[in-house]
Amino acid sequence: MKLWPLLTLNGLLGVPGAIAIGLWLLALPMIWVDTQFTIIGDPLPFWLAISAETARSLLTTIATAAITTLSMVYSIMLVVFTLAAGNIAPRLLQRFSRDRVNQITAGLLGGTFLYALTVLRASGPELRPEFSIFMAFLLAAASVLQVIHFVHSVSRSVTIDAEVAKISEQLEQQVNALLVETGAGSGELEESELKTALRAKQSGYVTVLDEAELLRIAREHDTSIAVRVAPSDFVLAGQTLAVAGFSEDDELAAEAVHAAIVLQSYRGAVNDIRFSISILLEIALRALSPGVNDSFTAVACTDRIAAALVKPVSEGMRGDVRCDQDGVARLAVPGLSLEDLFNMTLHPLRQAARGNVLMLDHIAVVLNSLYSIAGSDARQLIIDHARALLETAGAGDPISSDLDFLRKRLDFEID
Structure with a gap:
């Protein structure tokens, strides 16, 4: 079994495990400090004063509460995963598993449990580790605050609009990276x-x-x-x-x-444009299916896809050849053209929206908005998709007034 995939930052093992081990190891220097600077019998400030019996009881309570809450956190995540897979899109599970809030919460609770156990083992009649116990109290307080933040994050995770916005932000970053001209060139590579x-x-x-x-x-x-x-x-x-x-x-x-x-062995890379697009399309197509019939979710996905196309439409896409700092062509990579992006996103939406006047109308609005900011290269592409949209609407046997209304949505000429 290969360990590297388990230790990456994109799962519920790498980051939580690192945090838990780090907090566990923190107990060692804290106990060493207590052994070197024993203050039993001296007047202590109120935030350090504690009896031996109370100390062991406090550590036991912290350890028990931490491991119990950790179990609850993983149970909640399992419920959220199930809801997301059934109601939004199964591929969102990979996004949830690499969510930093989920990872930090699991790691902090696991580390607090291990830290409290370690300090509890070191406590005894001859050593009452006041500083270590105070640190355990701080970790418990931090865990409570993190659990509150976790519940807030989970409540947003099952909101479709919030997830669509997160995915689209990632997609915009990925698409905009294709517009950066540094290292790109128009040279020929033999x-x-x-x-x-x-x-x-x-x-x-x-x-x-x-x-x-x-x-x-x-x-x-x-x-x-x-x-x-x-x-x-x-x-x-x-x-x-x-x-x-x-x-x-x-x-x-x-x-x-x-x-x-x-x-x-599986898809889901952070910098994979096609994967981000496929998630948005999956949510939209599922929403347009007769079993779900949630056109407004599909409208939200269409809006966010359009937002990701703004800069490619207005500024264009870079070529396939990359040059070094001296302008010498060194690298050729298969790139995405603007036509590829349009075909990947708008064709499936248009085909699934056949017979759905609300969705067809909104696609027309999106095309009209993109045309208003498009460069000369992108305008003909938008006209082609607008023509296909009208043909799709006509194939759905609409009444003439609906079709006329859809044509009026488009402010540009379609030859």
Whole structure:
């Protein structure tokens, strides 16, 4: 069993485990301080004064409460996961598991339990660790505040609009990263000269494609690299990940390229645009299904998708070739075009909205808004989607007044 996937920051083991172990180890220096500066018998301030019997009772109570609350926290998370999977989208479970509030809450409660047990074991007739006990009290207070914050966070997690907003914020960051011109260029990369094929060692989804690292490797070896896969692609073992110009015998360079293209057994990378889009689409399409029939949730998803398209529509998308600081073409990566983004998002929404006048009308409003800020390259693309929208509306056998109203929503000419 591989431990690395369990220790990443995107689950309920890595971060909580690190916090719990850190607080557990905190007990050792605190007990050492108490052994070196024993103040039993001296007048103590009120926030340190405590009898031996009360100290053991307090530590026992803190340890019991911490482990009980930890069980409650995981039970609540399980209920939230079940509700989210059934009512919103099953793929949201990966987002909940890497939520920092959930991770910190679990780690703090587990660490408080281990800390209190360790200090309790060190307590005795000859040692009453006042400073350690005071720290346990502070950890208990912090745990109470964190649990309150956790309940507030969980209550928002089952709100569809709040989750849609969070996903869309992440999607906007991912899409806007494609607009950054640093390291991008319009130069030509001669792929015919790249002879070394780097093949996948295992099957899986491409979850990380570190362009900066690949660019550094290419510059360091004075060559070029052409990547053949994109984030979210499923790759079979033995399939070509990239072709490079360095020698086949350069194992260090090959290992560095493999490390920059990460494969995992499941999708859900933080920087995977297609995965973020698929979550929003899943929520919207589920809302438009006859079994749910929640058009306003689909409208919210459409609005947030449109927000993510603002900068690509107005500023355009960068090309596939990346250049180093000297302007030399070093890296080619499969990119997303503006047409790809439109097709991935608007086509499924339009097709699912057939016969739904409310949703068709809102898609028209979104297209109209995007057209008002679009550059010359994007306007024809928006016109094509508007034409497809009218055709879809007509195929749903609407009354003539509804179709006329939809046409009037569009302020631009459709040839």
